[in-house]
Amino acid sequence: MLLLSACGNEPPALRIGLIAPLTGDLSETGRATVEAAQLAVDEINDAGGFSLDGRSGKLFLVIEDNGDSAEASAGAVLNLINRGQVSAIVGPQVSRNAIPAAGVANASSMLLISPASTHPDTTRNRPWVFRVAFTDDFQGQVMARFARENLGIERAAVLFDIASEYNRNLAEVFRRQFEALGGRLVAYESYTRDRPQVTAQLERIRDSGAEALFLPNYYNEVPGQVRQARALGLNTVWLGSDSWASIPPVYRALLDGAFFSAFYTPDSDDIRVSRFVSAYRQAYGRDPVDVAALTYDAIGLVAAAATSAGSVEPEAMRDALANLDGYQGVTGSISYTDSGDPLKSAVVLRVHDGRIEYRTRIEPSPPGQR
Numbered sequence: 001m002l003l004l005s006a007c008g009n010e011p012p013a014l015r016i017g018l019i020a021p022l023t024g025d026l027s028e029t030g031r032a033t034v035e036a037a038q039l040a041v042d043e044i045n046d047a048g049g050f051s052l053d054g055r056s057g058k059l060f061l062v063i064e065d066n067g068d069s070a071e072a073s074a075g076a077v078l079n080l081i082n083r084g085q086v087s088a089i090v091g092p093q094v095s096r097n098a099i100p101a102a103g104v105a106n107a108s109s110m111l112l113i114s115p116a117s118t119h120p121d122t123t124r125n126r127p128w129v130f131r132v133a134f135t136d137d138f139q140g141q142v143m144a145r146f147a148r149e150n151l152g153i154e155r156a157a158v159l160f161d162i163a164s165e166y167n168r169n170l171a172e173v174f175r176r177q178f179e180a181l182g183g184r185l186v187a188y189e190s191y192t193r194d195r196p197q198v199t200a201q202l203e204r205i206r207d208s209g210a211e212a213l214f215l216p217n218y219y220n221e222v223p224g225q226v227r228q229a230r231a232l233g234l235n236t237v238w239l240g241s242d243s244w245a246s247i248p249p250v251y252r253a254l255l256d257g258a259f260f261s262a263f264y265t266p267d268s269d270d271i272r273v274s275r276f277v278s279a280y281r282q283a284y285g286r287d288p289v290d291v292a293a294l295t296y297d298a299i300g301l302v303a304a305a306a307t308s309a310g311s312v313e314p315e316a317m318r319d320a321l322a323n324l325d326g327y328q329g330v331t332g333s334i335s336y337t338d339s340g341d342p343l344k345s346a347v348v349l350r351v352h353d354g355r356i357e358y359r360t361r362i363e364p365s366p367p368g369q370r
Contacts, residue, residue, distance in 0.1 A: 012052045012055060012057035012312060013057060013058055013059075013060055013312075014049075014050055014057055014058070014059050014060065014087055014088075014302070014303065014306050014312050015060045015062055015084065015085055015086045015087055015312075016037075016041075016059060016060065016061055016062065016086060016087070016088055016089070016090060016299065016302055017062050017063075017064065017076075017077075017080030017081075017084050017086035017088070017089035017090065017091075018033065018034065018037050018061050018062065018063045018064070018089075018090050018091055019064050019066050019073060019076045019077070019080070019089060019090070019091030019092045019097075019101060020033035020034055020063065020064075020065065020066065020091055020092070020093070021033075021065070021066055021067060021068040021092070021093070021094075021097075022034070022063075022065040022067075023065055023067045023068075024067045024068030024069070025068055025218075025220050026068045026093075026094065026218070026220065028219075028246060028248070029093055029094070029219075029246060029291050030065070032246070032288065032289050032291045032292040032295070033091065033093060033115070033291060033292070033295050034063060035280070035283070035284050035288075035292060036280070036288060036291070036292035036293070036295040036296040036299075037061055037090065037295050037296070037298075037299050038061065039279060039280060039283055039296065040295070040296045040299035040300055041059045041060070041061055041299060043279070044059055044299070044300070044303050045058050045059055049303075050303045050306045050307045051307045051310075052306065052307070052310060052311070052312065053310060057306075057312075059299070059302075059303060062080060062084040062086055064076035064079055064080060064084075066091075066092055066097055066101075068094070068097065069097065070096055070097050070099075070100045070101075071100075073092045073097040073098070073100055073101040074100045074101055074103070074104045076092075076101065077089060077101050077104040077105050077108070077110065077112070078104060078108070080110075081108055081110055086110075087111070087302075087306070087312040087313065087314055087317060088110075088111040088112070088113065088302045088305070088314060088317060089101075089105060089110060089111065089112040089113070090112075090113050090114075090115065090295065090298045090299060090302065091112075091114060091115065091295075092114060092117070093114065093115060093116040093117065093291055093295075094116065094117065094166060094218070094243075095117045095118060095119035095121075095122060095136075095164075095165050095166040095169075096164055096165055096166060098114040098117035098119070098122045099117070099119060099121050099122050099165060101114075102114065102117075102122050102123070102126055102129040103126070105126075105128055105129060106126040106127070106128045106129055109128060109314060109315065110128060110314055111128055111130075111302075111305075111314045111317050111318045111321070112128060112129050112130070113129075113130045113131065113132065113298045113301060113302065113321075114129070114130075114131045114132070114133070114298075115131070115132045115133065115291065115294035115295045115297070115298040116131075116132070116133050116242070116290065116291050116294050116295075117131055117133060117166075118131075118133050118134065118135050118136040118139060118166065118170075118241075118242065119135070119136050119165045119166055119169055120135050120136065120137055120169070120341075121165065123339055123340035123341055126340065127318070127322075127340070128314075128318055129340050130301075130321060130336065130340035130341075130342075131340060131341060131342065132263075132294045132295075132297050132298050132301070132329070132331065132334065132342065133242070133263060133294055134263070134341075134342070134344055134345075134346055134364070135341055136166065136169045136170045136173060137169075137173050138346065138364055139170070139241060139242060139261045139346055140169070140170045140171075140172075140173025140174045140177060140216070140241075141173060141174075141177045142261050142346045142348065142362045143174055143214060143239055143240075143241065143259075143260075143261055143348075144173075144174045144177035144178040144181060144183075145177065145181065145362065146239075146259065146261075146348050146360070146362065147178060147183070147212055147214075147237075147239060148178060148181040148182065148183050149181070150348075150359075150360065151212070151237060151259075153183060153211050153212045153237065154183060154184060154211060155183070155184050155185075155186045155208070155209055155210050155211050155212075156174075156178055156183055156184070156185055156186070156210055156211065156212045156213070156214060156239075157185070157186055157187035157188070157189070157205040157208055157210035157212070157213045157214070157236075158171045158174060158175060158185065158187070158188050158189065158213070158214045158215075158216070159189045159190070159191070159198060159201055159202070159205065159213060159214075159215055159217075159225065160189075160190055160191075160215070160216050160217060161190070161191060161192060161193055161217055161218075161221070162190035162191070162192060163192040163193060163194075164193065164218075166216070166218075166243075167216050167217050167218075168190075170216035170241055171188070171190075171214070171216055174214050174216065175188060186208040186209055186210050187204055187205045187208040187210055189201035189202075189204060189205060196221070196224075198225060198228065199228065199232070202225075202228060202229045202232050202234060203232060205229075205234060205236075206229075206232055206233060206234040210236055211236060211237060212236055212237040212238075212239050213229070213234070213236045213237070213238060213239065214239040214240070215238065215239070215240055215241075216240070216241040216243075217241075217243065218243050219243045219244060219245075219246040219247045222240065222243075222244060222247060222251075222255075223247060223251040223254055223255070226238060226254055226255060226258075227254060230254075237257065237258075237259070238255060238257065238258035238259070239258070239259055239260065240258060240259070240260030240261070241260060241261055242260070242261050242262055242263060242290055244258070244260035244262075245260070245262050245263075245289050245290035245291075245349075245356075246289045246290065246291060249354070252351050252354045252355070252356075253354060255351045256351055256352065256353070256354075257350070257351065257352065258350070258351045259348055259349070259350050259351075259359060260348070260349055260351075261346050261347070261348055261349075262290055262346070262347050262348070262349050263290045263293060263294055263331045263332075263344075263346070263347070264290065264293050264330060264331045264332065264347065265347055265349060265356070265358045266287045266288060266293075267356075267357075267358060268358075270330075272328060272329070272330050273293075273330050276288065276293065276296060276330045280292065290331075293330050293331050294331055296329075296330055297327075297329035297330060297331050297334065300327070300329060301321060301324070301327060301329070301334065302317070304320075304321075304324065304327055305317040305318075305320040305321040305324065306320075308320040308321075308323075308324070321336065322336055322340075323336070324336055331344070332344045332345060343364060344364070345361050345362060345363045345364060346361070346362050347359075347360070347361050347362075348360050348361075348362065
């Protein structure tokens with residue numbers, strides 16, 4: 001367990017647990033998580049911290065490495081509650097870790113905000129759990145709508161990890177929405193992390209006549225899948241999910257022409273985004289990926305909840321967050337209504353000539369029309 005803060009140790013204190021994959025396959029996600037969280041803490045503390053009974057309090061991070069493990073994620077929640085003495089937890093990021101961690105947090109009456117988990121089960125029937133991201137149900141619909149309505153795709157295929165909640169749910173939602181819009185799903189292929197070879201699946205997709213291939217898989221898997229598909233002669237429109245935002249720039253030539261859903265774009269002219277991107281670049285020498293932007297907003301939400309509640313008690317902060325309306329973050333306006341899922345839009349980005357370009361924004365349906 002690692003404790004980080006900006007300079008100063010003035011009471012009152014708001015201790016925030018941060019669960020991140022500092023080791024394992026998603027260590028780049030872990031690095032972005034810690035960087036963004038520390039940037040947010042430093043900025044809030046430098047601006048006077050949060051307000052509690054007329055006094056200014058400081059934020060502190062207590063960091064746990066989950067090693068991209070579901071079991072370790074659940075254990076990290078207990079460590080942060082029992083030893084870290086935190087008032088709220090930010091993380092884990094990916095759904096396969098966030099779902100079990102959220103279950104432990106909810107059972108322990110501990111406020112938890114997952115920045116990037118998009119699976120509905122993360123927050124379902126869990127009043128202590130919130131997310132900053134949109135849900136898989138929404139982004140799966142977004143990519144199906146984009147394929148049919150913006151690109152005019154008639155025949156699509158999907159390749160996904162059937163053992164992962166994130167991948168599987170996105171694949172299912174995309175299939176239902178694409179077919180509901182009149183499209184034909186000509187191939188629906190799966191694999192598992194422990195058996196990642198997909199040659200036979202890609203050959204069937206190639207022979208299916210698919211015009212587009214949706215790959216709702218994690219960023220560390222996608223480049224290898226696309227490289228293998230191209231080697232097999234599969235020429236198609238590549239479609240992806242929010243995890244693609246974390247794919248390293250070295251793979252952009254391989255993915256040229258691909259489209260994927262995202263939470264924000266660093267090229268936005270919104271002043272909040274511009275300031276965040278500038279500060280992140282200055283601190284770390286690179287652009288912040290989606291996970292970084294979502295984590296930055298999650299820390300801001302925790303501080304806003306403490307200020308609104310006038311308390312660092314988890315229950316008071318949870319109640320304040322549940323009634324938060326119109327928090328202006330770098331990933332957009334965030335409001336919570338009847339659940340821990342925010343109302344927010346998605347953007348679709350395009351990989352082109354080594355750059356990530358904004359293509360369009362797709363809004364959610366109003367409440368009651370979902």
